[in-house]
Amino acid sequence: MGERPRMIGPYRVERLLGSGGMGVVYAAVEPGTGRLAAVKVIRPEWAAEPALRARLRREAAAAGRVPRSCTAAVLGADLDGDPPYIATELISGPTLDVRVLEEGPVRGDALVSLATGVAVALRAVHGCGVLHRDLKPPNIILSPAGPRVIDFGIARIDDAETRLTKVGGLIGTPAYMAPEQFLAGPELTKAADVFAWAGVVVYAATGLPPFGSGAGMRERILGEDPVLPALPGVLPGLVRRAFSKDPADRPTAAELVDALTRDSVPAGKVVRQAAIAPERRVRVASDLRPKGGPRPLARTSVVAAAVLVPMLLAASWLSGALRGVTGGDAPEKKTPLPGLPLLGHDEAVLAVAVTTLKGRPVAVSGGYDDALRVWDLTTRTQVQHVRYADDIRVITTGSLRGRPIAVAGVTAGDRGRFGLGSLGTALCAFDLATGEEVLKRLFGRATRAVAMDSRAIYHSGVRGTISSDPRGIERADLKEGRALPGLDVPTHYVEGLQTTTVDGRAVVVSLEERDGGNRVRVLDAGSLDVLRTIKAPAYSRELRVGRAGGRTIAVVSHDRGVLFWDLTRGRRIVDVPVPQSATGGPALAVGALEGRPVVVTGPIGGALVVRDLATGGELRTVPIGPLAPTALAMAEVGGGPVVIAGGGGPADRRLRVLPL
Numbered sequence: 001m002g003e004r005p006r007m008i009g010p011y012r013v014e015r016l017l018g019s020g021g022m023g024v025v026y027a028a029v030e031p032g033t034g035r036l037a038a039v040k041v042i043r044p045e046w047a048a049e050p051a052l053r054a055r056l057r058r059e060a061a062a063a064g065r066v067p068r069s070c071t072a073a074v075l076g077a078d079l080d081g082d083p084p085y086i087a088t089e090l091i092s093g094p095t096l097d098v099r100v101l102e103e104g105p106v107r108g109d110a111l112v113s114l115a116t117g118v119a120v121a122l123r124a125v126h127g128c129g130v131l132h133r134d135l136k137p138p139n140i141i142l143s144p145a146g147p148r149v150i151d152f153g154i155a156r157i158d159d160a161e162t163r164l165t166k167v168g169g170l171i172g173t174p175a176y177m178a179p180e181q182f183l184a185g186p187e188l189t190k191a192a193d194v195f196a197w198a199g200v201v202v203y204a205a206t207g208l209p210p211f212g213s214g215a216g217m218r219e220r221i222l223g224e225d226p227v228l229p230a231l232p233g234v235l236p237g238l239v240r241r242a243f244s245k246d247p248a249d250r251p252t253a254a255e256l257v258d259a260l261t262r263d264s265v266p267a268g269k270v271v272r273q274a275a276i277a278p279e280r281r282v283r284v285a286s287d288l289r290p291k292g293g294p295r296p297l298a299r300t301s302v303v304a305a306a307v308l309v310p311m312l313l314a315a316s317w318l319s320g321a322l323r324g325v326t327g328g329d330a331p332e333k334k335t336p337l338p339g340l341p342l343l344g345h346d347e348a349v350l351a352v353a354v355t356t357l358k359g360r361p362v363a364v365s366g367g368y369d370d371a372l373r374v375w376d377l378t379t380r381t382q383v384q385h386v387r388y389a390d391d392i393r394v395i396t397t398g399s400l401r402g403r404p405i406a407v408a409g410v411t412a413g414d415r416g417r418f419g420l421g422s423l424g425t426a427l428c429a430f431d432l433a434t435g436e437e438v439l440k441r442l443f444g445r446a447t448r449a450v451a452m453d454s455r456a457i458y459h460s461g462v463r464g465t466i467s468s469d470p471r472g473i474e475r476a477d478l479k480e481g482r483a484l485p486g487l488d489v490p491t492h493y494v495e496g497l498q499t500t501t502v503d504g505r506a507v508v509v510s511l512e513e514r515d516g517g518n519r520v521r522v523l524d525a526g527s528l529d530v531l532r533t534i535k536a537p538a539y540s541r542e543l544r545v546g547r548a549g550g551r552t553i554a555v556v557s558h559d560r561g562v563l564f565w566d567l568t569r570g571r572r573i574v575d576v577p578v579p580q581s582a583t584g585g586p587a588l589a590v591g592a593l594e595g596r597p598v599v600v601t602g603p604i605g606g607a608l609v610v611r612d613l614a615t616g617g618e619l620r621t622v623p624i625g626p627l628a629p630t631a632l633a634m635a636e637v638g639g640g641p642v643v644i645a646g647g648g649g650p651a652d653r654r655l656r657v658l659p660l
Helices: 050-065 096-103 108-127 191-206 217-223 235-242 253-261 316-322
Strands: 011-020 023-029 036-042 074-078 085-089 140-143 146-149 269-273 283-287 340-342 349-357 360-367 371-376 381-387 394-400 403-409 427-431 447-452 456-462 470-477 483-487 493-502 505-513 519-524 530-535 540-548 551-558 561-566 571-577 587-593 596-604 607-612 618-623 631-637 640-646 655-659
Touching: 011 036, 096 140, 096 191, 096 340, 096 655, 108 146, 108 191, 108 235, 108 253, 191 235, 191 253, 235 253, 349 394, 349 403, 349 631, 349 640, 360 394, 360 403, 360 631, 360 640, 371 403, 394 447, 403 447, 427 456, 447 505, 456 493, 470 493, 493 540, 493 551, 505 540, 540 587, 540 596, 551 587, 551 596, 587 640, 596 618, 596 631
Parallel strands: 447 493, 587 631
Antiparallel strands: 011 023, 011 618, 023 036, 036 085, 074 085, 140 146, 269 283, 340 655, 349 360, 360 371, 371 381, 394 403, 403 427, 447 456, 456 470, 470 483, 493 505, 505 519, 519 530, 540 551, 551 561, 561 571, 587 596, 596 607, 607 618, 631 640, 640 655
16 A cells, blocks of 8 residues: 555554555554554555445444444444545454464363353344354454454344345355354354354364364264363353254353353453473463553464454454554563464474374474474474484475375585485485384485375485486385386476376476576376476476366466466466565465465565465465564464464574464
8 A cells, every 4th residue: 555654534653563455454543542543444446345345334333333341342434535444442362263372272260261251242242233153263352351252344233224145155264154154044143153152162172173174064064063072160061052053952142141150260260271292281370350560472462453353354364464463552562573483493494384183283394403393283282203314305295094194305405414314215204193204215315395196206306416416306106115207307406396186187296497497397197298388487486386266376486576377277377576585585385265275475575475376466464573484384273274484584493383
């Protein structure tokens, strides 16, 4: 939106909080009170969009009905102005998903207190004639005064003259939706919010959505009962009733409150749990009501209510960009590093990949400290630590005989060493559950890139150092580790490898580099025959592929931009310019945001930029301050997307989890 404005309506702008595809949010001084408010301005290209204005009006109207103690209050709005804006209060405190990511699942009395607080807020929302329809952990702020429910962007007001209807898609977040939200039929009732309340309680207790995620989730919600964890007090019966498939069998929010308050704990009590291994976990009772000042902010995400406020969260796409912003009138301190650290690596992280282990999302990382580490992303604890003989530079994950594995490799070069794994190879495969090495006849050469599919491991090797004698692409049978015929690439170094499908055909996509002529090639996975060659920019850095709208998209980062190429249609989509980088371009990660395939790029101007995979269009920016990650991956944790960033530069060399 160009330069930062000095004034937005009567609000004096202090600083930028964050931006997304449809709006920009500023911290501004509220007239008359001098308090900081969050002011969201709709981008000019969206300002004339009637549907967006209508949605924001609906959100402001719904939030205006809800008691201030249960949500983030709208302070003022002018959606007919130039620019159109909404101002909301700032609330300090993490969202529930960030709290669980940071400190682990909630237990005992703290869980009962949390469930009660959310039920009280939900009772107030329903009492005002409002149906939320998107209750989930990122939409619950754990403020010093208790839980606040936010994001009324898809809420329905019972007596509204016009109501939001479903057009061409679902309304809500699937992991927390009631069965009736997936079905065409009777109009939704407040019982859908009660079903979501039960899902929130299960997430708080386990760190996982109640019906899992990914393929088959809809069918599980429609036809299966969730496996409930051990819950304290009256919660087991209430949660079981709230998960009833028939809305008529669920308790109301008022009934939840009545049952919970008969035998409750003080509403201000929570349990903080150190993010350490489960057997060493320590629980310490603390009071959310600070004594003598605000609760310390260290290692706790502070979310601007503007991110989570009713109007602002009409665009939930923006919420992650603003986490880590201090709210209220507390004096500004040195800004903490963003995200949540995964403690363990002694030196810079060079590679990171994500997969699942026993149904839970995990990250696999390696770097200069000669170790492969596996992290439970829900609890942020290290579950495997495998010593290696040299720097781990590349990692890919897959499955072998139903067991999740990681393949890690080293590259000779910038530290003057050429290391081999414990079996005399530069590429080793490990069982993620046990840490044991598998496939003990892999390549003995240093590697620049590695990928795998259900049949083979593909490896880009060199003889000797990284500056001489490229070897092309080598292959090994995934089941036995024996060598398969490879592909000589005598004039190019293969810098990136990805496996995917194009029009139903299994392929390998390679990024190949040489002076004056980089290229991307699409190869048949079985024969390694060249199917397509694409000219790539000079000084290319990374290659990623993903699927969007039935098409296969390749993304290449280079020193001046990010290139998007449609491999299915054989045409370039866009080459997005970015500030010139000495590192050869931004790091990349492909994943999903609110059901949309995306690619995360960064660092770019002190932020990660989330782009639509199909078009390259910018959707969101996530400020990361001084961090300069060299490796990125995306995962879904607790029903919400996160980025795992490694190699944060001089500011921080640890692995960090950044909620989007």
